[in-house]
Amino acid sequence: MKLRGTVHKYGANVDTDAIIPARYLNVSDPEELAKHCMEDIDADFVARVRKGDIIVATTNFGCGSSREHAPVAIKASGISCVVAASFARIFFRNAINIGLPLLESAEAADGCAGGDVVDVDLASGTIKNVTTGKTYHAAAYPAFLLDIISSGGLIEQTRMKLQSAGKL
Amino acid sequence: MNLSEKILAAHSGKSSVSPGEFVNVRVDVVLSNDITAPLAIKEFSRLGVRKVFDAGRVVIVPDHFTPNKDIPSAEQCKFVRDFAREQGVVYYEVGQAGIEHVLLPEKGIVLPGDVVVGADSHTCTYGALAAFATGMGSTDIAVAMATGEIWMKVPQAIKFIFNGKLQPWVGGKDLILYTIGQIGVDGALYSSMEFAGPAIDELSMDGRFTMANMAIEAGAKAGVFTADSKTLEYVKGRSSRKFAVHRPDADARYAMTYQWDASSIEPQVALPSLPSNARPVSRAGNVELDQVVIGSCTNGRIEDLRVAGRVMGKRKVHPGLRVIVIPGTPAVYLQALREGIIEKFVEAGAVVSTSTCGPCLGGYMGILAAGEKCLSTTNRNFVGRMGSTKSEVYLAGPAVAAASAVLGRIASPEEVAA
């Protein structure tokens, strides 16, 4: 899958409270959550973001709580994928499970600034900064995770497994 | 194998596992709360499975926005309650419920050697019981509720050895804040932290729960302790379920080992806005406070309230600030009541709340206005965590919290408790 979008750039340790503050967790509707995405670190993100845009951040993106509302809010805000030097582990799982693509590349995180236009090829993990002309490569997903992603997420994968085991 | 590998191998039908390996793990307990269960239940319905894998092993605790703080929270709780009743899972209603990670060990729901997954990042608390416990998202929890299994990547382990004897007023919170201060908020990313050493042996179970609780604040998947006589004493009589005590092998692999002299560690404070901003309280500076919170899944246990009560003595809360005390569960509340600690807090001018997460995640019961500073025994001091993005949260243990409550500024327990 090929994606093109404008970069929204953040630093290290963007936590889940910054992605979606707990005060909005009394609902779980994606569209409602998306209205407050990134509110506490980037108040006009929601006004600025366009469908297909890309978040780029440095280390430990998504640290903090286990709230799946965080990747859900990002996905529903229109963001097509997140590129970071590293991800917090629960956020990483959650994103894979709900089908928000993540790419891990410290070089790309360094080499992309806010406002740059970037092309991402998910299959090969290639990240091309169209604005600067530089290309980066993210680590490939292990087969175990690729299977979840290509099944359409963990729920779909589990349903298929249960079906073939005659348990559904 | 190290402790985490032993437990994961035993739950994936393998004789051994190694870091980086993907395994399907059988789970003993699956947990969620009023915030994360609604999403998990919706995903569970999408699976098409009618019943959870084992109603006795699926636990739901409404603790974050309860007693319901507003109409959407009430709707959310009702949705969760209806599911819990229909499925017959283990469910605690307001009045019996407390903060999940204080409640589950107390009720004997988690035992040594268990694998526990919870849709709450502080599920890692149960590592104190020599269980492998980790936080996940709602979709993972939906799958675990349906199948009793979940995928995991075997983490590498980092060992933390604390030598020497603890200084007075130094507890689990100080050790873990010190650790995170040393290694950073991603210092144990994708790893399990294993705690050991003479100072750890001395530490109470409540102190160990506090440490395991904050493993996630270093990015870890789990924070584990080997079971000893204190662990076995703690679980005795709480459950009739069988459990296994695993020990790390003498030649277990660790990606890294840190050794520290615990006797040189002072009570700690983590300055805004990362738990890794830890320093000795003597170097926290002169910070006047608007609020002190004593509670949460980190420090809402009976020992925490006892320590705070001891430091406060018969002193009053400083007139410049509010003090909010939140016992972690009804049992903690009752025990503190019987010991006269609650009375002491109320006479001092603190407010004592029913058991809830409340202000810890900026829910309610003590939200901060712009410009306000709060010292809290909770686990996160991120920007906006307890209210306005222009407020500040300082993290510390109950001794520093009580001293600060008396003096109205960040203070060392040495300054008040003679």
Ligand code: SF4
């Ligand atoms: S007390 Fe705070 S950290 Fe613990 S479960 Fe509740 S909200 Fe989370």
